[in-house]
Amino acid sequence: MVLGNHAVTYPFEGRTGDSLAPVYVAMSEVAARLWMGVPIFFVISGYCISAAADSHRRKNLGVVRYFARRFRRIFPPYWVVLATSAVLVGVGDVLLNGAIVRGSEFLRPWWFSGAQWFGSITLTELWRFHFFGGPKGLFLGHAWTLCYEEQFYAVCGLLLVLCPRRFFAGAALVTLGVAIVAAAGTAWHWPIDGFFFDGGWLQFAFGVELYRVLNYGDSLQRRLSLVAFMLVLLGTLSYGAALLAPVKNQPQQLFVASAFAALAIVLRPMDSAIAGSTWLTPIRMCGVMCYSLYLVHLPVINLLRAGLVASGISQQALVPVITLPLYGAVSIWLSWKFHLLIERRFMNSPVQTSGQMALARQ
Numbered sequence: 001m002v003l004g005n006h007a008v009t010y011p012f013e014g015r016t017g018d019s020l021a022p023v024y025v026a027m028s029e030v031a032a033r034l035w036m037g038v039p040i041f042f043v044i045s046g047y048c049i050s051a052a053a054d055s056h057r058r059k060n061l062g063v064v065r066y067f068a069r070r071f072r073r074i075f076p077p078y079w080v081v082l083a084t085s086a087v088l089v090g091v092g093d094v095l096l097n098g099a100i101v102r103g104s105e106f107l108r109p110w111w112f113s114g115a116q117w118f119g120s121i122t123l124t125e126l127w128r129f130h131f132f133g134g135p136k137g138l139f140l141g142h143a144w145t146l147c148y149e150e151q152f153y154a155v156c157g158l159l160l161v162l163c164p165r166r167f168f169a170g171a172a173l174v175t176l177g178v179a180i181v182a183a184a185g186t187a188w189h190w191p192i193d194g195f196f197f198d199g200g201w202l203q204f205a206f207g208v209e210l211y212r213v214l215n216y217g218d219s220l221q222r223r224l225s226l227v228a229f230m231l232v233l234l235g236t237l238s239y240g241a242a243l244l245a246p247v248k249n250q251p252q253q254l255f256v257a258s259a260f261a262a263l264a265i266v267l268r269p270m271d272s273a274i275a276g277s278t279w280l281t282p283i284r285m286c287g288v289m290c291y292s293l294y295l296v297h298l299p300v301i302n303l304l305r306a307g308l309v310a311s312g313i314s315q316q317a318l319v320p321v322i323t324l325p326l327y328g329a330v331s332i333w334l335s336w337k338f339h340l341l342i343e344r345r346f347m348n349s350p351v352q353t354s355g356q357m358a359l360a361r362q
Contacts (some may be wrong), residue, residue: 004295006142007327008032008152008320009305019093020319027320035248038145039203039257043264045149046207050171053156054211055169063160069348070153074146077295077343082120085299092303096310103309104302105141110172112137123150126194136194142298151196152204168212175205182250199250199255203257211263214268224266229262286332289339296338304330 008031043175058065069143086109093100093108100106112120115133119125120140129136138144155174163170182199185192206229213225232254236243239251267274274280286293304327309315 001034002142003042003266003293003328003331004031004324005034005037007300007324007331009315009318009323012347022310024319024321027324031320031324032246036252036256037156039253040260041145042148042200042203043207043210043257043260045152046204046209047211048207049153049204050167050208050211051215053160053167054215057164063157066160067153067157070157070233072346073291073348074150076151076346077291077338078143078146079121080342081141081295081299081338085140088299088303092306096306099310100306102314103306105301106302106306107137107139109139112139119285123147127151128192130191140299142294147194148200148204152201155196155201168216169207171208175202175208178202178205203253204259206257210264214265221241222268226262226265229258229265232258233262269345285336289335289343292339292343293332293335296335297327300334303328 004153008028051206052069053066056062071186085106089100089106090109093106113134113169115128115137116125116137118133119128119136120138121142123143123146125136125138126144138147159167159174160169178197178199178201181190181192181197182202184190185198196204209225209228217225236251236255236258242249242251243255246250304324305318308318
């Protein structure tokens, strides 16, 4: 969904004489809504990180190992894409006389301050600017979700330290606190944007609850969670026009996240059939390399777009029926290569206890 959102770049205005212009505009409007993949991603992330934290808690493996595994999984592949993109943009823009910057959403690497590069490298840029170094500026714009993810991982790690036997209760208290702070911040205009307590945690929390109720809850608890998700969904409807706004907002994100969490509970009995479905094989392949696809797709799209514009093709000629298959196919192919060459080397093996590791060595 996010790949589709980024791959359709046709502007709404222009080409009014083209008989297919209404089709292109309709495709663009649909693609503009595919940001909905991000709240879904946050829910899935909440589920997966809860599984990792729960495994560490049950096997008493310690929080140090939890953070080490998160660091290994996230940062090295991200740094490879960050460095490669910076080199390609910097060198390419010089060789093409500024065509990279003109034809894409990239900015020249040397336009970013040291503080901004520090924020990009450490994935703290969304909140770093509150403390030092001036305005925020991520070199890889889509890494804003990783900036939130790192905070979510940190909170889960702290819960493992503070209340390992009450992990889900601790997560519930954090969620309540975030809801209060986010509401107060909106009402009194507190400068909390970029922090997990600006409301971003709430979508992640749906995934935490989803993991808890599907793995530890009985049928009654599942029904109660389903009702709770539906109440959140219905509550967002009170915002009316905000749900139809062209620019994404908090009510829209909560609507999508709660709807997806509710759907996951409803579809639980069909998990085996869905997992074994032949026609979903391409989706499963994308799932295997999902982090690579996330990291690689936007730099690829931006560089392809810049190359096409530099070759004399106008932006208006890049209609959805061209950009979606072109950008999509190249992004998926290069993401698979990146997965095989880079990401796979940093994927964590299943969590084992010290006894299991000793047995494996023997």
